[in-house]
Structures are given as structure tokens and as C-alpha cells.
Amino acid sequence: MELKIIKTGNFKLDGGAMFGVVPRSMWSKLNPPDENNLCTWSMNSLLVIQDKRVILIDTGMGDKQDDKFRSHFYPHGDDNLLSSLSAHGVGIDEVTDVILTHLHFDHCGGAVYRDDLGKHHPQFPKAKYWTHSKHWDWAMHPNDREKASFLKENFEVLASENQLSFLDLENFDLSSVTFDFVQGHTEQLSVVNIDYRGQEVIFASDLMPSSYHIPMPYVMGYDIRPLDTLKEKEKLYQRVLKNQSILFFQHDPVYQAGRLKLDDRNRVVIDYRADLSEFIS
Numbered sequence: 001m002e003l004k005i006i007k008t009g010n011f012k013l014d015g016g017a018m019f020g021v022v023p024r025s026m027w028s029k030l031n032p033p034d035e036n037n038l039c040t041w042s043m044n045s046l047l048v049i050q051d052k053r054v055i056l057i058d059t060g061m062g063d064k065q066d067d068k069f070r071s072h073f074y075p076h077g078d079d080n081l082l083s084s085l086s087a088h089g090v091g092i093d094e095v096t097d098v099i100l101t102h103l104h105f106d107h108c109g110g111a112v113y114r115d116d117l118g119k120h121h122p123q124f125p126k127a128k129y130w131t132h133s134k135h136w137d138w139a140m141h142p143n144d145r146e147k148a149s150f151l152k153e154n155f156e157v158l159a160s161e162n163q164l165s166f167l168d169l170e171n172f173d174l175s176s177v178t179f180d181f182v183q184g185h186t187e188q189l190s191v192v193n194i195d196y197r198g199q200e201v202i203f204a205s206d207l208m209p210s211s212y213h214i215p216m217p218y219v220m221g222y223d224i225r226p227l228d229t230l231k232e233k234e235k236l237y238q239r240v241l242k243n244q245s246i247l248f249f250q251h252d253p254v255y256q257a258g259r260l261k262l263d264d265r266n267r268v269v270i271d272y273r274a275d276l277s278e279f280i281s
Contacts (some may be wrong), residue, residue: 001176001196004088005256005276006045007059007079008110012038017221018209030212031253036075041210041251043106045081046203047088048194050231052091053174055097057192057203058250059110059123062154073106080112081123095124099167100131101205103139104149112154120157129158131190133166137188145224146186182207184229185222191236196280200245201257207232210252211272214260237268246279 015037019027024037031039043060060081061073082092100108113123122129142150158164167179167190176195181188185206192203207229212218216233219226240247240260247258249272257279258272273279 001048001050001194002088002195003196003201003276003280004047004049005086006047006081007055007077008043008045008081008084008090009075009077009079010040010042011061011076011106012074013038015039015242018222019212020217020219020221022218022227023174027212027218031210040253042253044248044250044252044256045084046192046194046248047085047090048177050174050176054094055099055174055177056085056095056124056127057099058101058107058205059098061106061107062111062113062123064112064114064120064153065105065151092124093126095127097172098127099190099192100123100129101137101203102186103131103155104146104186104206105151105154107205108154109151112157114153120153122158122161122163124220127163128165129155129163130165130167130172132168132181133189134168135186135188135190136164136166143224147279149222182228182232184225184227184232185220186224195218199280201238201248201276201280202240202245202251203248204236205250208247208249210249211255211258211270212252213240214258214268214270216268241268246276248276255256270278 013277015033033039046057050056061075075207111123112120139150180191194201219229223229249255255272255274258268258270258274260268265267
């Protein structure tokens with residue numbers, strides 16, 4: 001197996017929304033906001049290559065949204081999905097599977113592109129796109145709280161082009177990649193567990209968006225069921241501590257990965273790295 005970081009760029013989100021009930025006086029020391037209270041976050045994806053499978057986990061925001069949309073989120077950086085894949089020698093026709101942990105725009109926007117005539121197409125023409133069936137229904141019939149995050153132009157065409165598959169209904173058929181499903185952030189978000197040469201790497205998506213969210217109360221204001229998130233974080237910690245798993249931080253602007261440990265007061269603390277390769281090399 002090979003694991004590759006796919007950098008799809010950065011964007012900005014309101015610090016209060018990202019840290020929920022935690023006071024600004026505390027979270028601002030972790031990720032300092034700008035004059036508009038916006039913090040910079042990464043949108044890192046992960047590429048898994050094994051047994052002739054080229055598996056992309058999440059796709060970032062993409063670039064097909066209009067200027068008004070972009071003015072809310074300030075996408076920036078030198079990296080984008082296709083250039084990052086190309087840097088690793090991977091073309092769009094070589095991707096066999098795209099796992100969309102959930103269908104919020106910053107996780108699936110790059111799954112679809114818009115041509116010069118304004119028509120939408122799957123970005124990876126030979127890939128199966130995977131999500132959870134209940135999450136798909138949730139995104140197709142969004143509630144008012146999440147409606148602005150579910151943009152159907154990012155995923156609707158996947159069904160009409162017959163490239164959509166459901167992780168809970170079909171066999172992903174690769175024993176080294178397994179899934180858990182959580183519902184605190186959104187309905188049936190997919191957590192991806194990767195057995196990398198005997199080490200477990202967990203792509204927790206927005207259950208654990210950054211190293212800053214390790215303390216238990218640090219739960220995003222975006223979460224639809226924050227009390228469930230607390231229970232899911234506790235269960236995740238038990239697994240990570242037991243297996244010495246590596247957590248991959250999708251939105252952390254500095255650190256890509258970390259391991260958890262208990263300090264001398266039995267509190268969960270993190271040993272983090274700026275580059276995932278420092279853990280898996």
C-alpha cells in the first residue's frame with residue numbers, strides 16, 4: 001500500500017463556528033483569526049493505492065462555485081486537487097474509487113466539474129463514488145441548518161451517470177479499508193480506517209477536523225448532534241489509544257497527523273506531526 005497526501009487548498013471559516021462553545025479567548029491562541037474572525041483551514045485529502053485500486057478520500061471544495069460563494073470562504077493556496085494528483089503521477093482516468101466521507105461542499109466539491117457550457121460531469125470518469133445511503137438521502141433533502149453546505153451540483157450528477165455506490169449496501173471489497181459511521185456532525189458521516197502495513201490510520205473527517213479539536217469540549221458549532229459527537233469522540237479515543245492508531249487531520253493548517261496518549265493526570269494529549277510521512281515512513 002501507498003498513502004499520499006492530496007492537498008486541495010485552504011479556505012476560511014468563522015472561528016466561533018469551528019470551535020462551538022469554546023470561548024474565543026481560548027481557541028484564538030490555537031488558530032488566530034483575522035479581523036473578520038475567520039481562521040484558515042486546510043482541505044487535505046488522502047490517496048490510497050493498493051492492489052490496482054487508486055482510492056481518493058474526499059475531494060476538497062473544487063473550483064466551480066461563483067465569486068459570491070468564494071467571497072464567503074476565501075479559497076486560497078497554490079495547491080488544488082488535480083495538480084496535487086498530477087504531482088503524484090495520478091491522472092483522472094486512473095482513480096478507481098472516490099470515498100466521500102460526507103457531502104458538505106468542502107469535502108465533495110471537487111468530485112464534479114462544470115464544462116464550458118455549464119454542464120456538470122463526474123471529475124473521475126472511471127471511478128465509483130462511495131457514500132452512505134442514508135447520508136445521500138439526507139443531502140438530497142437537506143434541513144434548513146445544513147442546506148447551505150449541501151450543494152447538489154457537487155454530487156447529483158453522480159447518480160444520473162451511474163457512478164454512485166453506497167458503502168452500507170455494497171461491498172467495498174478491500175480488507176485493508178474499513179468504515180465506521182457517525183452521526184454527530186451530520187447524518188452517517190463515514191470514518192475511514194486504513195490498515196497501512198500493520199499501522200492503523202484513521203481518516204476521521206469532521207469528527208476530528210484538526211489537532212485543535214482534541215479536547216473533549218472542542219466540538220464544532222456546525223455539528224447537528226453535538227452530544228453525539230462527544231460520545232463518538234470518546235469511542236474514537238478508546239480505539240486510538242488501544243491500537244496506537246494515527247489520526248489524520250483533514251482541516252488542520254499545520255499538522256497532518258497525530259497519535260494520542262495519556263498524560264500523568266490521565267488526560268488525553270496529542271503527539272502530532274506536520275507530515276503524515278513522519279509516522280508511516
